[in-house]
Every structure is written in C-alpha cells, then in structure tokens.
Amino acid sequence: MSQSQSSQFSKYRIIGLVGRGQFGRVLCARNRETKNLVALKELEQKRFPTSKLLRELRFLISLQHPNIVSCMSLVHSKNCRYLVMEYCASGTLRELIDHHYQLTPQQCIDLVIDILLGLEHAHNAKIIHCDLKPENVLLTLTANGWQAKLSDFGIARLSQEMSEENGAGNTGSPGYMAPERFYGQFSIASDIYAVGIILYELLLKDRPFTGKPSELMSAHMNQRVTIPDLVPRSLQAIITKALQKLPARRYTTARQMLEELQAIANSSEVIDLNLEPIARLNDLPTISLAEQADLLLWQNMSDRVVAIAHASQDGEWIYYATANQLQKQLVAKDLSFYEEEEFVAKFNPAIAAIFISKQIIFVITQRSIHRQLEGKWQTIYQTNQSSEIQRGELQSQQQVSQKFLWAISPEADWIAVAIDNSLEIKNLKYLRSVKLGFNQRTIHFLVPLDQHHLVAISNRTDTKDSRLMVISRRGNLMEKRTLPSLISQAIAGQPSNQLLLVEAKNPKTILLLQLKPYHITRIVLAYQPILIASTSWGYAITGACETVPMNASLTSDRAKIGKTAIILLDFYGQNLGCLEVEGEIVEIAAIGIQSLAISVIQNQRHRLCFIDLKELDIDLIF
Numbered sequence: 354m355s356q357s358q359s360s361q362f363s364k365y366r367i368i369g370l371v372g373r374g375q376f377g378r379v380l381c382a383r384n385r386e387t388k389n390l391v392a393l394k395e396l397e398q399k400r401f402p403t404s405k406l407l408r409e410l411r412f413l414i415s416l417q418h419p420n421i422v423s424c425m426s427l428v429h430s431k432n433c434r435y436l437v438m439e440y441c442a443s444g445t446l447r448e449l450i451d452h453h454y455q456l457t458p459q460q461c462i463d464l465v466i467d468i469l470l471g472l473e474h475a476h477n478a479k480i481i482h483c484d485l486k487p488e489n490v491l492l493t494l495t496a497n498g499w500q501a502k503l504s505d506f507g508i509a510r511l512s513q514e515m516s517e518e519n520g521a522g523n524t525g526s527p528g529y530m531a532p533e534r535f536y537g538q539f540s541i542a543s544d545i546y547a548v549g550i551i552l553y554e555l556l557l558k559d560r561p562f563t564g565k566p567s568e569l570m571s572a573h574m575n576q577r578v579t580i581p582d583l584v585p586r587s588l589q590a591i592i593t594k595a596l597q598k599l600p601a602r603r604y605t606t607a608r609q610m611l612e613e614l615q616a617i618a619n620s621s622e623v624i625d626l627n628l629e630p631i632a633r634l635n636d637l638p639t640i641s642l643a644e645q646a647d648l649l650l651w652q653n654m655s656d657r658v659v660a661i662a663h664a665s666q667d668g669e670w671i672y673y674a675t676a677n678q679l680q681k682q683l684v685a686k687d688l689s690f691y692e693e694e695e696f697v698a699k700f701n702p703a704i705a706a707i708f709i710s711k712q713i714i715f716v717i718t719q720r721s722i723h724r725q726l727e728g729k730w731q732t733i734y735q736t737n738q739s740s741e742i743q744r745g746e747l748q749s750q751q752q753v754s755q756k757f758l759w760a761i762s763p764e765a766d767w768i769a770v771a772i773d774n775s776l777e778i779k780n781l782k783y784l785r786s787v788k789l790g791f792n793q794r795t796i797h798f799l800v801p802l803d804q805h806h807l808v809a810i811s812n813r814t815d816t817k818d819s820r821l822m823v824i825s826r827r828g829n830l831m832e833k834r835t836l837p838s839l840i841s842q843a844i845a846g847q848p849s850n851q852l853l854l855v856e857a858k859n860p861k862t863i864l865l866l867q868l869k870p871y872h873i874t875r876i877v878l879a880y881q882p883i884l885i886a887s888t889s890w891g892y893a894i895t896g897a898c899e900t901v902p903m904n905a906s907l908t909s910d911r912a913k914i915g916k917t918a919i920i921l922l923d924f925y926g927q928n929l930g931c932l933e934v935e936g937e938i939v940e941i942a943a944i945g946i947q948s949l950a951i952s953v954i955q956n957q958r959h960r961l962c963f964i965d966l967k968e969l970d971i972d973l974i975f
C-alpha cells in the first residue's frame with residue numbers, strides 16, 4: 354500500500370458513528386470528491402501490528418465480489434488507522450433477525466445464497482472467514498429484499514492468529530462455531546457449518562444450540578440437531594448436512610450447498626411454507642379500544658375532521674379543521690375533561706392541513722378546479738391577547754394534476770412549496786425566497802428535516818427507484834441518494850434526520866431512513882399503512898384490518914373499512930403494540946407526548962377521539 358493511499362484521511366467527511374465492534378469504532382463517512390459513502394473501521398495499532406495488517410490487507414483488497422464488503426484502502430488520522438470499506442446502509446443480518454417480523458422463506462434462502470456466493474469466491478482465493486455470524490453479514494437494500502455481504506474477512510483470521518500467538522486460545526462466536534473450531538482447527542467446512550446455523554436461525558428465529566460457552570461447546574460436539582417438522586424435508590436435509598459434526602461429512606464446497614438451495618428455492622414446499630406463526634410468538638397483543646372505553650375520550654362531531662394539530666400550554670389546545678372552519682378546544686393533559694370548542698377562523702378554499710409551531714398556526718388550503726390548482730397558506734400568530742394574520746398564495750400558472758407539496762420548518766421560520774419540478778423556499782421572517790428547478794424531475798414528496806434542511810423525493814418510474822435530495826433552506830443541494838424503490842408516502846420523524854417512507858410496490862413495507870449516519874431499515878407491517886403520524890416516541894400508523902385489494906381505489910377501499918388498526922412503532926421500527934378501533938380513521942395526530950387524537954367515521958357518524966397511551970399496557974418511552 355502506498356504512502357499516499359494511507360495518509361488521505363482528510364478526503365473523508367465523517368457523518369456519524371455507526372457502531373462499535375471488538376476492534377473499535379465504525380464510522381460512516383463521505384468521500385468529499387466522489388460523494389460516495391464509505392465505512393471507516395478503526396484498527397488499534399496495539400492489536401494489529403502494521404506488518405501483519407498490511408499482509409492481510411493485500412488479500413482483503415483483492416477480494417472483490419458483490420457479496421463481500423469491499424475494502425478500498427487503509428488511511429491514517431493523527432491518532433488512528435482506519436480500514437476504508439464499502440458502506441452497507443441496511444445494517445447487519447443480526448438486526449434483521451432480531452426484528453419482530455418474520456422474513457419469507459424465499460427471503461431467508463436468498464440471503465443464504467448471497468452468503469454462499471461470497472464464501473465461494475473467498476474460498477477459491479484460499480481465504481476462510483473463521484468467524485461467520487449474522488453480526489458479520491452486512492446488508493444493502495434491493496428492490497424486494499436485501500443483498501447480503503460478508504465482512505470482517507481476514508480481520509477475523511488475523512485476530513485468531515494474534516490470539517493464538519498470545520496464548521489466548523480461540524476467538525470466535527461459540528453459537529456459530531463448528532466442533533473442530535474448539536480444537537483450534539478450521540477449514541472451508543467450518544464456514545459451511547456457520548452458514549447452516551445462520552439458515553436455521555433465519556427460518557426459525559432461534560439457534561439449534563444456546564447456553565453458556567462451555568454448554569455450547571459440548572452441544573456443538575455431541576448433541577444432535579433437531580429441526581421442527583414445520584421446515585420442509587428438503588430444507589431439513591440441507592441444514593442437517595451443513596451441521597454434520599465431522600467436517601468431511603458436510604458440503605465440501607459452498608457451491609454444493611448453494612446449488613441444493615437453489616434447486617429447492619422455488620419449490621411449492623418452500624413457497625407454501627408459512628413461517629408467520631414463529632413471528633407471532635413475539636407479537637405484542639392487540640388492544641381493542643372498544644373494550645377499554647374508559648381510556649378514551651369520545652366526542653361527536655357534526656362534520657368530518659380533516660386535520661388536527663395541537664399546542665401545549667396549561668392543557669392541550671387541540672386545533673382541528675372541518676372543511677372550511679378552524680376550531681380549537683382545551684383538553685386536560687390527562688384527558689379527564691375537555692371544554693366546549695371555540696371557533697377560530699373560516700377559510701376558502703377548504704383546509705387541507707394545519708401545523709402549529711410555538712404560537713404560529715399554519716393553515717394550508719387548496720383545491721383543484723379544472724386541473725388548475727388554487728392554494729393558499731395562511732399563518733395565524735396567536736397570543737393570549739391578539740392574533741395577527743399573515744397570508745401567502747400557492748399559485749400555479751400551469752395545468753397540473755398533482756397537489757402542492759409543502760414543508761414547514763420545525764420552528765416555522767420557512768415554508769417550502771413544490772409543484773411539479775419547481776421548488777420555492779420562503780423565509781417567513783424576511784419574506785425572501787429562493788426558487789429551484791429540477792429539470793424533468795417531478796418532486797413527489799417534500800419533508801422538513803430540521804431547522805435548516807428539507808428533503809425532496811422524486812420517484813423515477815423508468816428506473817423504478819427514487820432520488821432523495823437534502824436541500825438547505827438557502828436552496829443548496831447538500832446530499833443526493835438513490836433508493837431502490839418507488840415511494841408512496843413520506844413523513845419526517847421527530848428526531849431530526851429520520852424519515853418514514855412507504856414503498857409503492859410493496860404496500861405493507863415501510864423504510865425507516867436515518868440520514869446521519871445513513872441507515873435504512875425495511876420493515877414489513879401486518880397492515881397496509883393508510884395514515885402516519887410522527888410522535889415523540891416513534892410513529893402511529895393506521896391500517897385497514899381487512900386486506901385492501903391492491904388495485905381498488907382508495908376511496909372505495911375506505912368505505913369498506915369496519916375496523917382500523919393503529920400500529921405503534923418506536924424509532925428503530927420495533928413494534929410497541931397495536932390498537933384496534935371500530936370504524937374508519939380519517940385523521941390521526943399525536944397530542945403532547947402521551948396521547949393520540951383520531952378522527953373516526955363509523956356508521957356515517959363523525960367522532961373525534963383522544964386516546965391516553967399511558968393508561969394502556971404498552972411500553973412507550975415518554
């Protein structure tokens with residue numbers, strides 16, 4: 354490795370800490386020139402003497418394969434050495450396994466096939482991994498699943514070598530270690546054994562052997578593996594062969610195991626395999642709110658509530674819009690009482706959304722007449738004594754079919770408005786604005802990110818992917834990323850830098866996207882999301898309890914909804930609980946930190962309902 358290669362730490366801009374391993378920290382960084390993301394992995398000088406590390410690096414850099422995390426170089430900062438690696442934005446296979454939901458059998462097999470392809474390439478280059486486990490399999494997102502990439506090649510082997518030299522015995526993870534590894538021996542067959550355990554764990558959310566390291570050692574060496582009958586015989590046979598105690602009885606190459614898996618991957622036995630019951634073991638109970646009437650505060654409304662927002666003062670001031678009217682109402686923080694609603698103002702065209710920050714209430718109105726859009730935003734500055742009104746127009750001269758999109762900064766000092774491929778960001782204090790054009794690219798979603806930035810998302814139907822652009826409030830393009838799917842909804846999370854996106858092609862699938870460090874988690878929900886509210890602890894997502902036909906129009910679908918589910922997710926996408934409400938929820942908003950407000954239609958009656966989450970048996974971190 355040349356000196357110039359190893360001294361270019363400054364060409365990377367650190368974006369954030371991704372994780373910590375036994376060798377040190379892993380950072381997400383951007384190459385200032387190419388704008389590509391990389392992972393910088395700290396390697397302690399003491400643990401890895403430079404000569405040995407450089408020897409190993411020669412192998413690592415030569416290992417180029419789509420299923421192996423590629424290593425680019427070694428760079429030095431003042432205090433540390435870093436391995437520069439390809440960045441994998443969807444975390445590790447461990448995180449995927451630990452989520453509540455179950456992957457499909459096809460997804461499990463595809464991930465294992467990826468692992469075997471990477472292993473085959475390394476084994477052909479005479480490199481054995483030695484420490485294969487879900488923590489060392491990194492993921493990138495693809496259109497329908499993930500691409501698995503093996504990491505820590507060489508470093509694991511070097512670490513093993515260093516421990517042996519120091520008389521410390523074996524390194525490795527006992528849960529995945531083949532029997533011979535406990536005697537300090539390893540071969541291609543030891544990696545195959547670890548793949549067998551990973552396949553078992555992906556399918557069954559458990560490992561064949563668990564316990565303390567000494568118990569694990571004895572189990573790997575002596576105990577027979579039992580595979581539940583649920584797993585088809587063809588898959589059982591593959592796992593059993595990979596997990597033979599004697600290395601010579603296992604698959605002799607990764608290719609052999611891969612071909613057997615490929616042969617059964619599309620068989621009816623595998624396609625029809627229903628792994629859902631396994632995931633259900635971890636499922637949280639669904640709370641039916643009809644049976645818990647005392648936790649709710651219901652109120653009959655004369656009209657449909659189309660928008661809800663709140664401002665916290667001595668109690669919770671709830672603002673809500675019914676068509677052209679904005680009203681407000683004081684509700685006690687513990688929902689023990691509410692006062693009569695008060696009229697605030699009338700609007701024309703009808704209200705589409707309201708947003709409150711500090712004492713400013715934003716009201717967005719819009720209507721479409723003959724494919725011509727008419728829209729306004731209006732702010733009402735409210736204090737106890739007076740209210741001051743500021744108005745702005747959202748005018749479009751063009752014939753357009755889509756809506757205006759808008760994003761308001763958390764402290765309401767700018768508003769961004771997009772229509773088709775143009776974007777205007779208006780500073781509300783100085784009433785100055787910047788305008789941007791995006792050539793042929795239509796903006797489909799606009800999301801405020803923090804006080805200084807917003808995100809514009811554009812779906813590209815020709816390439817079936819979407820482009821995400823981080824734009825500063827002054828109109829500078831800060832960051833561009835491509836997502837491998839089309840998006841049908843996008844909202845900002847309350848920790849700035851997080852977005853929740855719904856995939857258009859996989860309608861039950863959401864993406865939680867973290868920008869610093871860059872991270873994407875794909876989550877499959879039990880229901881197809883309809884409305885999403887971001888809260889101080891995560892997200893509340895409504896979904897129709899009945900399956901909604903994919904090709905039916907939204908309005909006709911909604912008419913059929915008898916019960917609506919509210920799925921509660923934390924910021925990591927973990928399921929916190931599920932509520933079921935009679936009727937159709939047409940609007941949802943977080944009220945303070947522990948309540949939700951929902952607008953419900955049931956038997957053609959309109960109701961506004963407040964739910965006190967603190968009283969429910971749900972572990973929310975308030």
Ligand SMILES: Nc1ncnc2c1ncn2[C@@H]1O[C@H](COP(=O)(O)OP(=O)(O)OP(=O)(O)O)[C@@H](O)[C@H]1O
Pocket residue numbers: 371372373374375376377378379392394422438439440441442444445488489491504505
């Ligand atoms: N190339 C990468 N791209 C994105 N994230 C990465 C990358 N490499 C590592 N990470 C993240 O950093 C964390 C720590 O990684 P690291 O490889 O140092 O430790 P580990 O594999 O968890 O444990 P060990 O130190 O035992 O190998 C991982 O859990 C993963 O989330």
